[in-house]
Amino acid sequence: MKTNQFTMMLAAFATLILLTVGCNTAPQKAEEKPAAQTDAPEYFLLRPDVEKAYGYSHAVRIGNELKISGAVSMDEKGNLTAKGDLGQQMKNCYADLDKILKHYGYTWDDVVVENILTTNMPEFVNQSAYRNTIYKKQFPTGSWFGVKELALPGQLIEIELEAYKVH
Template sequence: MMKPQFFHRLPEMEKGYSMSLAVRAGDYVFIGGLTATDNKGNELHADNPGAQMKRIYEILDEVLKEFGGTSRDVVSEVIYYDVSGNEYTEKLFPHRQAFYGEEGPSVVGMQVVGFISPAIHVETTAVAFLPQRTLP
């Protein structure tokens, strides 16, 4: 049995919050707390939730690639957003559809009152199924 593998995109920030951006446990990779940031952790697109969603999927793609996966390996996703339902449908959803195509993972969208920073309008978590290969 393998121990969990931890992935840090922004190690100092993540350790300060006692978190890992992604954790592989067996055949699953749990990815959490994705917000629109640059590679130094600076928040991006404070006035553009659609651009935040697009950036989140760019980061999700990077994380999946670290574990040898793609968007096709995501089996579950939770999207937290503080915009209206119409804005979610019109400005956020098209980026999700572009990332997954016609057949995406199970998903729940949850409208929230706010986030730790007023610049954040969208945050996601995801679970990917990436069976570990056994050595011959």
């Protein structure tokens, strides 16, 4: 008889725990998933002919995340601009990146990652103060890489970004 009472008390206690936990746990609805899980990728070509020829998309947005391929200093036909002038090449990169951010309704404050590749790190460090005119609120995370060469002969810098926006 004692075993039967113990079993009933244990079952009642377990039921009480399950009811308490169940009452404090809000049901999840399918529509409450983060946007990144439900949104299809949206691709953007800044220079469609050039990007198709080289086989890449300049940017892709999935939900709240925006990933931007490395921007380089080039004209609409894919020719290098500002040859030998790292400072001007950097400004041209940021101008292209700004166009892409604006296309999606993002700002520089939404940038969370910035990776910079350069063939001349000492000169980039000398020119890096220009970034203070771009990032006025805070700097994103990221890395600076000194590399042997980039895609185009004479190219001195390439900048890639990732941005996140709460919609």
